[in-house]
Amino acid sequence: MPRLLTFLPAVVMAAVFLWFAQVLGPVAAGNIPEWSWMWVEGLGIELAFRLDGLSLIFALMVSGIGAIIFLYTSVYFKGHEKLTRLLTLLALFAISMLGLVTADDAITLFVFWEGTTVTSFLLVGFDHEKQKARDAALQALIVTGVGGLALMAGLILIGFEAGTFRLSEIALLGDTLATSALYIPIVILVLLGAFTKSAQFPFHFWLPGAMAAPTPVSAYLHSATMVKAGVYLVARMSPALGGTELWIWGLTLFGAVTMVWASVLALKQTDLKLMLAYTTVMALGALMMFLGGDSKYATVGVATFLVVHAMYKAALFLTVGLLDKGAGTREVTNLGGLARSMPITMMIALLAGLSMAGFPPFLGFIGKELKYEGALAVMSEPLFVATAALLANAMMVAAAGLVAISPFWGKTPKSPKPAKDPSIGLWIGPMMLALMGLGFGLFPDLLAKYIVNPTVTSIAPGTAYVKLKLWHGINVPLVLSLITFGLGFVLYQGRFVIRAALNRPTFGGIPAAVVFDAGLASFKRFASWSARTVQGGKMTVYLRISFAVLTILIWGVHLISTDSLVPQPEAIALIPLVVVLLIAASAFVVLITNSRLFGLCALGVVGAGIALIFTFYSAIDVAITQILVEMLVVIILAVALVKLPAMPVERNFRAGDALIATAFGVGVAFVVVAVLAHPFDPRITEFYEAASLPDAFGRNVVNVILVDFRALDTLGEVAVVLIAAIAAVAALTAGKIRKSGEKP
């Protein structure tokens, strides 16, 4: 690929961003563009798109950060042999993500949702020669894939309950869904999809694992866009599903636990990228938690924090890439004193880090203040939410310090190579993101008017206009902010002690990733065990299962049926009874003999005896056929047995088989008894009898039925015998050809 062409995706993305940006005005004014095409008419599925405030904020993030990432990637991987592949996958991902956030049809949304899952799998496994990358990719795929299936089920249930798949129509339904009988399964399924995608506890482990991806990919998918798809989904569904205890508590609890736990894990890391991954999980937890809070401030907090986080986190991820490139490592313990050799990187890290820590006048400060206001306004449990937010924010301040300060000041450890700032193509993007965090902080009205308020209206329709301000006067959030800074400073100072404590092996019990791996391994073991059991390659097992199932079916019908099994008493003729006993005795001989010859003879007796029965009871043609066939059977069996080795002696009585066989036989006998207990219905026979001579000119009714009324059936029978003969010949000849060659 020509070098210049590698910048094409960045240019296209920037154009897309600008196009979305020019829609901002109309959308803020309430003119929401929509497009739709019929897709699957019979199911009412449309390819529908709609750009309301919530969609637009995500579309802007995806395209804006996308443009920066594409530029960064082309420079970062300059001359890399797989650059084209990487850019293609990133572009596919960007398209899926844009489709996801603009879709207005639940099924359309799901299709794009799965698109992001698949492209994420391919991107995480980009370094597919590395086992670690492959494992991480698979883990991410399984976790988000299972969540995707749950989501699909949830969306289909919603579609059935709501009578439409159009998300904009579902949002207007009020509490139709909340009062439906399927509400609880719907919420569980939808939240399962959202929680897996957005790495909420206990599914949080896949996100740090996904850091095996190249740094630009992590910055794009796993901080700014894809992992927020779950947040988007929850926000999108809030009008239709929100407001109930289940919704509020589910989001608040899982969000809070994720937030605090991820912050703790972030402080434990020494790899800057992993640390950022955990802070991303923390941010996602915070977003979920505030989506659960049904107050105006919580929603405003969500909308603002979305933008804040996307900017500083993408900038920081890219900064880690700069450090990796410029200083050759991203281990925080090997970095220090880089302020002089990498001044531009330091600037970016500082700007983004200050926003992350929430210092004024950065946008992060406004975001944090809003979070506290939202936390205090949460109806259900303000103290719990506020405490969780305070703890997590304090740890965020410390983590920001670790990322933005510690690599640049202090002693210079021996780095693998002399550090210097990378080229402008790499740092221009993150610099822009970091500066935007400052710019929006200084002019929050812009953000409020065009982004935050339209978004809030989408999540919680009918909310009054909210102004964003840097200075709110001295109030509780400000006090909380000050406490946060103090606590964060203390944590940063104690970072070595804390990290050492957290890294003690006794800490934290069993990591979720280990549980996942163990679960996956045991699932594989179960799968191979069940496959080996059910399809073990043993004919006897197959036969036992088949007969057992048949037996159970027959007895099941007997037990369910209310028909009487008591037949009419009947006369027993002596001579036929003797023949029947002879047949039974011969069959018994076949059963127990160890001699082929005895068995063969006894079989002959069985067949001949049955022919006799046919003769007694007026079935002359059947008897003739039976004798002929029985003779043939005995002859060809005899021919075959000569070629087969002697029958192995059977010494053991197989009790289990006997049980199955007996139950099966008794079941069949009772089927006949049940038939006999019913009055006989002669209508079909009477038709044949009446039609035999006038219509078919035959006096033997059985023959007429065979060759005339059911001639087609007889033709089929002839065909079956012919096919059996051809197949038999084929099998026998193939055996002869095989003889010359190798063992199969």
Place this chain on the structure above:
Amino acid sequence: MELVLAALSGFLVAAGAYLMMSGQLVRFLFGLVLLSNAANVVIFAAGRLTYANPPFVPDGAKIPDPSVANALPQALILTAIVIGFGLLAFALALAFRAYQSLGTVVMDDMRACDPPEIPTSTEKPSA
């Protein structure tokens, strides 16, 4: 007498099934023969028995006497016998061929399609 035949069919079915589960090719074939005989007896008994009165239309009459045997199950059994014979002939050829190729008449050792498990490197085989 139908009840006697019902019991006989049950016994033949049980014997056939037991033989088929033995895992030996020859016994399996014997079981198959018993099973197909049993099926015919089932159909015959279910159609009711009539002693020595075959379903013919006598000379001069247009329809048979109402007392004749039921013709329908007889026609069905005729088909079943022939099909059963085709099945047995094919099964025999297959058995013979299997013995030639695989060198065994123990059915559980005929595992060309589902070979016994080959342990993989990542996992220990478990029972």
